[in-house]
Amino acid sequence: MSSRVYHVPQGGLPPQTDLLGGRAVFTNAYAVIPSGVQRDIVVSHLPHWDDTRVWVLARPLSGFAETFSHYLMDIAPGGGSDMPEPDDDAEGALFVAGGKLVLEVAGRERELRPGGFAYVPPGCVWRIRNRGPGPAQLHWIRKLYQRVPGLSAPEAILTNEDSIEPVAMPGTEGRWATTRFIDPADMRHDMHINVVTFEPGGTIPFEETHVMEHGLYVLEGKAVYRLNRDWVEVEAGDYMWLRAFCPQACYAGGPGRFRYLLYKDVNRHMNLRQGPPLI
Ligand SMILES: NC(=O)N[C@H](N)C(=O)O
Numbered sequence: 605m606s607s608r609v610y611h612v613p614q615g616g617l618p619p620q621t622d623l624l625g626g627r628a629v630f631t632n633a634y635a636v637i638p639s640g641v642q643r644d645i646v647v648s649h650l651p652h653w654d655d656t657r658v659w660v661l662a663r664p665l666s667g668f669a670e671t672f673s674h675y676l677m678d679i680a681p682g683g684g685s686d687m688p689e690p691d692d693d694a695e696g697a698l699f700v701a702g703g704k705l706v707l708e709v710a711g712r713e714r715e716l717r718p719g720g721f722a723y724v725p726p727g728c729v730w731r732i733r734n735r736g737p738g739p740a741q742l743h744w745i746r747k748l749y750q751r752v753p754g755l756s757a758p759e760a761i762l763t764n765e766d767s768i769e770p771v772a773m774p775g776t777e778g779r780w781a782t783t784r785f786i787d788p789a790d791m792r793h794d795m796h797i798n799v800v801t802f803e804p805g806g807t808i809p810f811e812e813t814h815v816m817e818h819g820l821y822v823l824e825g826k827a828v829y830r831l832n833r834d835w836v837e838v839e840a841g842d843y844m845w846l847r848a849f850c851p852q853a854c855y856a857g858g859p860g861r862f863r864y865l866l867y868k869d870v871n872r873h874m875n876l877r878q879g880p881p882l883i
Pocket of ligand 1: 651800812818850866868
């Protein structure tokens with residue numbers, strides 16, 4: 605049984621005092637969508653999904669920001685979908701934060717519990733149901749799979765965070781470690797999904813500035829995060845997306861661990877024919 609903590613949204617209505625405590629930020633370089641925003645009044649629903657509430661935390665924006673979608677889903681008992689993905693070119697990553705879901709993918713059925721992860725290749729038939737007695741919470745990250753001549757699309761992956769050994773970053777004595785759900789050496793993959801863990805006081809000690817876009821969902825703990833020119837306080841349930849080249853660093857605040865689910869695009873040439881950004 606996992607002792608890890610995974611933040612799940614509260615839903616319901618915000619107290620009328622929330623206006624003064626608002627921490628949402630939207631800039632050209634990054635956005636912060638605080639946990640308090642994941643409320644019933646801003647919920648979405650998706651076709652062919654039953655009894656499922658969706659918070660869309662990231663989506664492609666006019667060609668200048670992120671090229672992926674990140675959904676946080678709250679699935680009632682019996683809810684789910686037999687036709688979840690409408691786009692045959694889309695790949696997906698699923699990460700369970702709460703409850704118990706049954707996933708059928710490429711003819712395999714697997715029960716996913718908190719920490720459960722699945723990679724769903726493009727064009728793959730899959731379905732998912734909450735067969736548990738209580739609600740289940742699911743992260744679903746989607747992007748268009750970038751095919752490469754001579755490389756086939758990857759196969760499905762089904763695993764759990766508990767089965768993967770985190771890799772400590774060099775020189776950090778284990779205070780900053782990464783759990784990788786997708787093999788970084790496998791060039792068929794064009795996105796990575798990791799859980800990044802900092803012990804209290806752990807840091808990213810320099811401003812990472814790189815081509816990869818990011819989506820970060822804070823699963824546990826607190827930190828101060830450097831985003832472009834700003835330092836922003838974040839805590840469990842907060843979401844950040846970072847445009848390519850957005851400078852980033854952090855200090856984990858304690859008293860417990862600071863952990864987040866991280867999306868990044870990897871391993872592909874840039875599209876040199878893309879038009880100028882629309883700003
Ligand atoms: N903000 C981050 O956690 N970035 C990671 N070190 C990464 O780019 O993999």
